[in-house]
Amino acid sequence: MASSHSREQFDIAIVGGGPSGRIAALALAQQGLSCVLIAPTLDQQDCRTTALWQKSIDLLRDIGVWPAIEGNAEALKKMRMIDSTGRLFRAPEVVFDCSELGLEEFGFNILNSELNVFLEKACAAQPSLEMIADTVETAEFGDEQAILFTSGGMIISTSLAVAADGRKSTLREAAGIKVKSWSYPQVAVVLNLEHRLPHQQISTEFHTSTGPFTLVPLPGRQSSLVCVETAEGAAKLLAMTDEELETELERRAHSILGSFKLASKPQSFPLAGLTATSLVGPRLALVGETAHVFPPIGAQGLNLSMRDIRDLTTIVAAARHSHADIGSRPLLSSYEKKRFSDIRSRTNAVDVLNRSLLTEFLPVQAVRSAGMYLTGKLGPLRRILMREGLAPGTAFQLHR
Ligand SMILES: Cc1cc2nc3c(=O)[nH]c(=O)nc-3n(C[C@H](O)[C@H](O)[C@H](O)COP(=O)(O)OP(=O)(O)OC[C@H]3O[C@@H](n4cnc5c(N)ncnc54)[C@H](O)[C@@H]3O)c2cc1C
Structure with missing residues (x-):
């Protein structure tokens, strides 16, 4: 655990302790990069379950959970x-x-409360992943670094911030990314x-x-x-x-x-529904419900988020192997380009299905x-x- 009131530097900081944040943290930390997950203590009130399709199971298998x-x-x-x-x-x-x-x-199909516990345990056991039980209060995004300020007084500098802090995302707002x-x-x-x-x-x-x-x-x-x-x-x-x-x-x-x-x-x-107008900002990538929310029809929400995580991890891993900057603008643009049509088509399909019933x-x-x-x-x-x-x-x- 990092001590409070300290400044620390990581390759990637993932923010948010829902399933998207924890799965992204595991997948990215396994690329040999120094990662930190900033997330409040696990909320065990969620009685929902999540149906995960084969490609999502494949990702969970790949990250060993x-x-x-x-x-x-x-x-x-x-x-x-x-x-x-x-x-x-x-x-x-x-x-x-x-x-x-x-x-x-x-x-x-699995209970969210159980899925989250398994993910939390895996994060705790993951070398190269540090966990900070805190929330991000505000953030600054520059050309070289993102700087995150936590409620507990920590300052985290990182080459890439991954926002998985949900539909009311602090990071998305700090970066000035608008939503519909x-x-x-x-x-x-x-x-x-x-x-x-x-x-x-x-x-x-x-x-x-x-x-x-x-x-x-x-x-x-x-x-x-x-x-x-x-x-x-x-x-x-x-x-x-x-x-x-x-x-x-x-x-x-x-x-x-x-x-x-x-x-x-x-x-x-x-x-409710929500779509971020951009999936990236300087030194920032959005995943999961930070980027897209739609009604629970056809079990698409977290499955779509898993594809965000898979694509982001693939792009970051390739950059790392070629010693490229993992938070550069071209790299983040390629992530956005890759995800755009999948997010748009799922959001529209669920919306049409729901409205056709009403x-x-x-x-x-x-x-x-x-x-x-x-x-x-x-x-x-x-x-x-x-x-x-x-x-x-x-x-x-x-x-x-
Ligand atoms: C009824 C229902 C059923 C569903 N069923 C399915 C299904 O069967 N299959 C499926 O694929 N999807 C399903 N979904 C969608 C799925 O539940 C969501 O996509 C998923 O829970 C979103 O996870 P997330 O990690 O992106 O966001 P969240 O779970 O919202 O996590 C965000 C996290 O960020 C934390 N956070 C917030 N602000 C900060 C901050 N400033 N600093 C640090 N942390 C912060 C929060 O505490 C939270 O832990 C369903 C949704 C609903 C409503």
């Missing part, structure tokens, strides 16, 4: 979409099966459930007129639930007793998993239903959508 995590995660082998809108144009059920792509599983932000008339109610029937590693997404109601398998007879509701509907759910909530959720799930018992208290997350406009409902109908009927279309959902630019690959 997957073997520890795997036993606590549940494999996701099928994804089922059921139209529960009750509207005139209703789509038939669609099932995506990983075996159609020759995969063992699409990915794994918006909100949705929806709130996600999130909790974990025990259920009587086995989930058979099938994730089920009911499409309702207020948003998706998604059950994602956890180890044993447990699943996580993300129920997207209006603000009023969410408030009603949150005001229910445990027994009332269990009955109401079982009704909405059409009892496909039998009776429910709450395994966690419900939490709520208002739905709309009362019949032609849009008809197009959505027809799309789901064709997806269910046409194997090649289904496989394209499955590949594109897992990773960008893989839709037309013939093999995995």
